[in-house]
Amino acid sequence: MRNELKSLFEPESIAIIGCSPDKKKIGGRPLDYLLKYGFLGSIFPVNPNYEIIEDMQCYETIMHVPSEIDLAIIALPQKLVLHTFLACIKKNVKSVVIFSAGFSELGEDGKKDQEQITALAKKHHIRVLGPNCLGLFNSSKRMYATFSTILENEEPLPKGKIGFVSQSGAFGSHVFTLARQHHIGFSHFVATGNESDIDVADCIEYLVHDDKTSVIACYLEGTKDGKKLINMFKLAAQKKKPIVLLKVGKSDVGMQAAMSHTGSMVGSDSVYDTIFKQYGVYRAETIDEFIDVANAFAQLPRMKGDRVAIFTVSGGVGIMLSDQVIENGLTLPETPKEVQRHLKSIIPIAGVKNPLDTTAQVSYMPTLLEDFMKAVLESGQYDAAIVFLGFSGLKPDSLATKLTSLMHMKQQFPDIPCVMVTLCNPEAKKLIHESGMVLNEDPTRAVKILSAVNELRKSKNHLEEMSADEGVRVPLDRINQFISYSSKKALTEFQSKQIVSHYKIPITxxxxxxxxxxxxxxxxxxxxxxxxxxxxxxxxxxxxxxxxxxxxxxxxxxxxxxxxxxxxxxxxxxxxxxxxxxxxxINDHSIEMYVGAKRDPIFGQMILVGLGGIFIEVFKDVSMRKAPVSPKVAKEMVEELKASQILKGFRGKTQYDVDSLCNLISQFSFVISMQEGVLEEVDLNPIMVFEGRKGVKVADALMKLS
Missing domain, CATH: 3.30.1490.20 (ATP-grasp fold, A domain)
Structure with missing residues (x-):
């Protein structure tokens, strides 16, 4: 895939079809940007109405261009797109960006035209971005194939390690502009539009292999191919490239809006949420969090634990930060006693237990902040630090001293992520960014940043999924029993349990x-x-x-x-x-559990675990994963339940056979994954989980067929 998309992301030659000498027009902006930022390749304007544009020969059609073309940009009215695309195919153009709107987003006629483009692209092995898209850029190649106004600013573009993929061009432009205001740069920007061919998953695959990208940020409304998206999440995890994702469409209204916008299948938000967690994707809830976390993943070292040290010039802010650190799943260990005594010897009025309050004296003692941080971090008891400096970023002299101290600490403790918090003017933001420090003006967002870095550390690698040979081994004639009942939509309990019993799942x-x-x-x-x-x-x-x-x-x-x-x-x-x-x-003492399956239209079979009987509906205490899962992941699912305390033997009660339950969950997950197209829904409820090591039994079951 990387080689297939190289012509799109790293073209040596670009033809702009519908090129214009007017820099304000859609066909004029990409030419202006390519020239202004110094594109490292050849540019060929195409427009029958001009002979020369910007001192370059302008060609009547793409067929008149004398050279091979890696990338063609189509900036024409919708009615001319299909004819032009056919000319690109005849010219053996390798990839195409279609700015033009008026396709599947507008109704059936546009949808038919888009489907024709998709079919032609597959048949002739030409990659298409769009239609109805804002385009893309690659900062290292100085390649800006977009008509967005975000590049009209004459200021130099900040360089960065974040590859940004967005299904919405306007949203992408908004995020790009906010990031730029904070001096956060992107390695790549791509808006996928209607995704007639290239989708978000394709772009993730390219960015995973790109050596200029260390973090991938995605705005997602939906996907048409859940399996491909999961495979890209796995690939990113294998290559240790974190993904930060903002997924919209949680509510019914939001889902309908997303469907009409991209034409993608949006699906159940709870399933998306499960997929993200299962494959180590960090889901941001707001634009601020999206930008903060992507930047933190690109700039900060990985945390080795959850222990945070807070350095502050305000006792009140220190208390607030302490509460928020704990609320976000981090810990706040007390400063070691010997370190406390040392810090008190430096400044007796300081708060030294953690949070560490240097008081206003930090403004009068130039080395105070550095002395405190060095003593605390040298103890080896902390994995991350937050430094709250009030409004130092508004006072150049004060900022310079403190920034020097923080830079010394960064050099001395390169494995300890540190987030700096201070109010800033634009000059201070630029100075801090150039120093390599991670800055936020909001203490709450600073805590969220470290919480996200900690989540990245904790995210389990779920890629140990067993192959079918390692999972369930069942003769084909047994599998075909599913099909023999296919004349009925639902199977009886007896039929359902007879089937699962063939997979070594114990039944009554x-x-x-x-x-x-x-x-x-x-x-x-x-x-x-x-x-x-x-x-x-x-x-x-x-x-x-x-x-x-x-x-x-x-x-x-x-x-x-x-x-x-x-x-x-x-x-x-x-x-x-x-x-x-x-x-x-069954009279033996047991706990009733539920294990079920539901086929999601996008991601396929999902496995669910919860307390059994009627309690699955009453308490809605459910854990979910994409099937299949190993016994290890099944145990994680059980431990996520509030009801897990009962299984462990609450308040001295006898423990129940969790290991047998987890083996059943794993075995069952392979059953449903092997029958992806046959099973619509399965409930094993209740499953009797007995005390000690007495095993489990399925007491009731229900299967619905597709």
């Missing part, structure tokens, strides 16, 4: 009876007491219809209950009677 002892006589024989074979359940694929919730009867203790009672259950089913309109399930009555 049970037999299906089609007559009262068979029911009695089954009950005697299993042993009293027993449970009787009426089976009908049209009745999914048996308890609500009175189709579950517990503690049946005699042959006559079995016959009577059998007939009663059969009558209930036969009286239900359009319900078919599939027999009565005779099941062992």
């Amino acid at each position: 002892v049970e037999q299906l009876a089609l007559s009262p006589t068979e029911a009695v024989e089954s009950a005697n074979s299993i042993g009293y007491p027993v449970v009787l359940k009426g089976m009908s694929p049209q009745i999914l919730h048996k308890t609500e219809k009175g189709l579950v009867q517990l503690n049946i203790n005699s042959d006559q009672e079995v016959k009577d209950v059998f007939n009663h259950l059969k009558t209930i089913i036969q009286n239900e309109e359009e319900a078919t009677f599939d027999g009565v399930l005779i099941q062992e009555m």
Whole structure:
């Protein structure tokens, strides 16, 4: 993919079709930017209305350009795009950026034209960015193939290590401008528009391999290919390139707006959230957080632990920062006693326990901040630091002294991330940025930055997913049992449990009876007491219809209950009677758990774990992952539940067999992942988890087929 997109991101030659000598027009801006910033390649203006533009020959059509073209920019009205794109194909252009709007975002006619472009691109192996896109730039190549006004400012563009991909050009321009005001630069900027061909996942893959990019920032509304996006998240994790992502469309209204904007499938936000966490993607909630965290990941070293030291000139701010550090999952260890004594010898009125309050004396004792920081950080008890300096950034003399101290500390403790907090004027911001320090004017945002860096440290590597050979091994004839029931939308409990039992998932002892006589024989074979359940694929919730009867203790009672259950089913309109399930009555002490699966239309099979019975709906205490998962990840899922304390033996109670539960979760996750296109939904509920090491049993199950 990197080689396929090289012509787009690193072109040696660019043709601008619809080029204009007017720098304010869409066809004029890319030419202006390429010349102004010194593009390292050849430029070919194309427009039949001009012979010369900016002292360069202007060609009538792309076919008249005498050289090979890596990248063609189409800046023409929608009605001319398809004909021009066909000419680019004939010219063997390697990649195309289509600025033009009027495609899938406007309705069916535009959608058909866009689909034709997609089909042609695939057929002729030409890569397309857009249509309806703002374009892209690559700062190291001085390549600016965009018509955005964000580059009209004459000031030099800050260089950076952040590769930025946005599905919205306007949003991307806004973020770029905010970042620029804080002297934060990007290695690349790309707006994907309607994504007829190249999408966010493609761009992530390119940036993962780009040596000028260390962090990838993404604005996402939705995706059409969840599997490809996950693979790119995995690749970024393998290459140790963090991804910071702002995903919109949480609410129903927001989802509808995102769908109409990009044409991407937006899907359930909870599933997106799960995917991001599972594959180590940091999800920002606001634009400020998005920019702050991307910059922090690019500039700060990785934290080795969660211990924070706070240095402040304000006792009140120190207290506020302390609260927020704890609220954000970080720790605030007290300063070692010997260090406290040393600091008191320097300035007796200082607060030295952590937060460390140097008081206003820091303005009169030039080395005070450095002395405090050195003594504390040398103790080896801290993994990160926040330095609050009030409004020092508004006073040049005061700032210079403190910045010198912070630079010394950065050199002496290069593995300890430090965030500087002070109010600043534009000159101070530039000075601090050039020093390499990470700055924020808001103490709360500074804490969030360190919390994000800590989350990056903690994010587990979930890439140890086992192959099918390491997971479930099932003969093909067993797998095909799914298909044999495909004439029915839902399977009965008996059918569902028979299927999962073939995958070495333990179920209750049970037999299906089609007559009262068979029911009695089954009950005697299993042993009293027993449970009787009426089976009908049209009745999914048996308890609500009175189709579950517990503690049946005699042959006559079995016959009577059998007939009663059969009558209930036969009286239900359009319900078919599939027999009565005779099941062992479980009296051993156990905890009821739920394990389920739901096929997401974008990301495929998701596995869910929670407290069982009716409590899954009451408490909504659920953990979710993309299937399949290993027993190790299954254990993480269980431990995420509030109910996990019960399983561990709350207040001296006996522990339950969590290991067997985790093995079942993992095994089940392989079952559903192997049947991606067959299973719509599966519930194993309840699963009886027994005490000690007595194992687990699935007591009820429901499968819905696609």
